[in-house]
Amino acid sequence: MSGLGAFWGLYKREVVKIYRRAFALVMTFMQPIIWIIFFGSSLNGMPREYLVQFFGTPNYIGFVLPGQLATSMLSTGTFSAMSIVWDRRFGFLKKILVTPAPREAVFFSKVAGAVTRGLVQVPVMLAAALAFGVALPLDPVGYLEWIAALMLLGIGFSSIYLAVAMKSSDWQHPQLVANVMNLPLMFTSTALFPRTFYPAWMRAIADVNPITFATEIGRGVVLNDPYTPTLLGYLAAFAAASMAIGLLVARRFMTAE
Amino acid sequence: MNGNAIEVLDLVKRYGNVTALAGVTFSVSRGEIFGLLGPNGAGKTTTIKILTGLTPPTSGRAYVAGFDVVRQPNEVKRRVGWVSSEVILDDDLNAWENLELQARLQGVRNWRERATELLKYFDLLQSAGRPVGGYSTGMRKKLEIATALLHSPEILFLDEPTIGLDVNARAMLWDLIRTVNREFGVTILLTTHYMEEADALCNRVAIINLGKIMALGSPAELKSSVGGEVVELEIERPVDLSALKRLPDVLDVAASDGKIRITVRKADETIPAIVKSLDFSAVKSLKVEKPTLDTVFMKLTGKRIEESHVDYRRFYAMIRRSRR
Numbered sequence A: 001m002s003g004l005g006a007f008w009g010l011y012k013r014e015v016v017k018i019y020r021r022a023f024a025l026v027m028t029f030m031q032p033i034i035w036i037i038f039f040g041s042s043l044n045g046m047p048r049e050y051l052v053q054f055f056g057t058p059n060y061i062g063f064v065l066p067g068q069l070a071t072s073m074l075s076t077g078t079f080s081a082m083s084i085v086w087d088r089r090f091g092f093l094k095k096i097l098v099t100p101a102p103r104e105a106v107f108f109s110k111v112a113g114a115v116t117r118g119l120v121q122v123p124v125m126l127a128a129a130l131a132f133g134v135a136l137p138l139d140p141v142g143y144l145e146w147i148a149a150l151m152l153l154g155i156g157f158s159s160i161y162l163a164v165a166m167k168s169s170d171w172q173h174p175q176l177v178a179n180v181m182n183l184p185l186m187f188t189s190t191a192l193f194p195r196t197f198y199p200a201w202m203r204a205i206a207d208v209n210p211i212t213f214a215t216e217i218g219r220g221v222v223l224n225d226p227y228t229p230t231l232l233g234y235l236a237a238f239a240a241a242s243m244a245i246g247l248l249v250a251r252r253f254m255t256a257e
Numbered sequence B: 001m002n003g004n005a006i007e008v009l010d011l012v013k014r015y016g017n018v019t020a021l022a023g024v025t026f027s028v029s030r031g032e033i034f035g036l037l038g039p040n041g042a043g044k045t046t047t048i049k050i051l052t053g054l055t056p057p058t059s060g061r062a063y064v065a066g067f068d069v070v071r072q073p074n075e076v077k078r079r080v081g082w083v084s085s086e087v088i089l090d091d092d093l094n095a096w097e098n099l100e101l102q103a104r105l106q107g108v109r110n111w112r113e114r115a116t117e118l119l120k121y122f123d124l125l126q127s128a129g130r131p132v133g134g135y136s137t138g139m140r141k142k143l144e145i146a147t148a149l150l151h152s153p154e155i156l157f158l159d160e161p162t163i164g165l166d167v168n169a170r171a172m173l174w175d176l177i178r179t180v181n182r183e184f185g186v187t188i189l190l191t192t193h194y195m196e197e198a199d200a201l202c203n204r205v206a207i208i209n210l211g212k213i214m215a216l217g218s219p220a221e222l223k224s225s226v227g228g229e230v231v232e233l234e235i236e237r238p239v240d241l242s243a244l245k246r247l248p249d250v251l252d253v254a255a256s257d258g259k260i261r262i263t264v265r266k267a268d269e270t271i272p273a274i275v276k277s278l279d280f281s282a283v284k285s286l287k288v289e290k291p292t293l294d295t296v297f298m299k300l301t302g303k304r305i306e307e308s309h310v311d312y313r314r315f316y317a318m319i320r321r322s323r324r
């Protein structure tokens, strides 16, 4: 199948670009690590009972690590959007579309590239958490489920952002979209704070926000707190729906000009 | 597959209320080097975009390698190569990686062999492992042509192939284009606004302006269509022109303030007869004006091609620098 070959070629390109631009990669690690450093340091002096009362655990880095990892998957959206906008701007998209490669292959390669880039953050963040003294439990199945959750989250976000950027050739658009979307998505999830103290309207959003679902799965692993497998099902549905939207938009709007 | 490599029938393309192509008809035979010569905004790139399936025409028909570009775009895309006017390569990838991507997009098996052959041929094998971002303009152009040839296309579209190149690189590329045409047996449609380029490379040229083809033919045909070559004599004193006017190859004689302009079919062959037909001791200087494709363009449009064309060379160099 020529579509598969085209996908593989395009995906390889995305991966090569990730490690040839190592500086950009390192910078994407920095943000979540900085979060952990400052979040950790600023709560260090807080009495244990307050922490337990507020976070439900004295291990606040363990609490925020899954939230940060889930939030960091928002970066996959920015990556994929940026990648298609640059390809359009520098004409590379024309070079692809002048071949018989199907548009779907281009779409999937961008999603897969962005998710790969997003997932590279996982081991780095886990290592950083270990370095900060978080005791990570040994639970292989749990980690696999967690990584699957992050992957589905990444597929969902990168598909949607890609759809939004499909027609754009303005390199500022992805950043603008990210600025408008990322913070609200983070704050209306349980990534940073437990939902218990949210007002009703925020709780309602948090309960459908996919970041919440990936966060809760991660927390289940790190804090050894059982969670229901349906969380993963919800994320799968989110990823599938976003991908369907993204594919429709790609078929319709991925043109050379 | 028999028939012409390219067949274009009354092609129209509108962008909003801009008419990029206003009914263009031409055909290109197999094995030909065909040129579209015209100034900025003439519709050259638009024509290529339609013929490579990058954009649909507003109306009209186009067949490439025997397939309808609108109905069978993938059949067309498998059989054509395209080199853009701005070099499009991935600067983060090296030559091998750029070629591999192209191979996978085109579904070329055993691409390494073909790629090695092309890199060797284009003298790029030594630098093939380096990221393309560090290549010179000429090297980038060559690599882009190599990627376009990787899947052995029947037809190669070259959009302004030598724009932004210095004189040496241009001469090198001209040779390359000729050999690609001859040795790889590839039909070539190229666009240019350099009349010498069209003259030197093309079997036939279509002069295009404002989305319309103004003239079409071999460079020699086009040039002779403007009415032959001019021998201009500067004279010290009036001379008798009656014998000159009777010469069979002289088409026209015009005398004015110390100058005689003699229009002939072939100056090289007629000059001896001209010298004999008048008192040549009165002649101070002799000048021959051969028509160029620019003369043709000027006669058709009242403008010169190069005047109406911005030189993009420095502009592109600037863009490339800012990309790094």
Ligand SMILES: Nc1ncnc2c1ncn2[C@@H]1O[C@H](COP(=O)(O)OP(=O)(O)OP(=O)(O)O)[C@@H](O)[C@H]1O
Binding pocket: A257, B015, B018, B019, B020, B038, B039, B040, B041, B042, B043, B044, B045, B046, B047, B193
């Ligand atoms: N995507 C587009 N949107 C709107 N107008 C366009 C588009 N592409 C081309 N045009 C217009 O169509 C006309 C023909 O453009 P085209 O690019 O084909 O010219 P060209 O002969 O290639 O010129 P150049 O020598 O500058 O490359 C121009 O007036 C141009 O502004």
Ligand SMILES: [Mg+2]
Binding pocket: B044, B045, B046, B085, B159
């Ligand atoms: Mg052009």
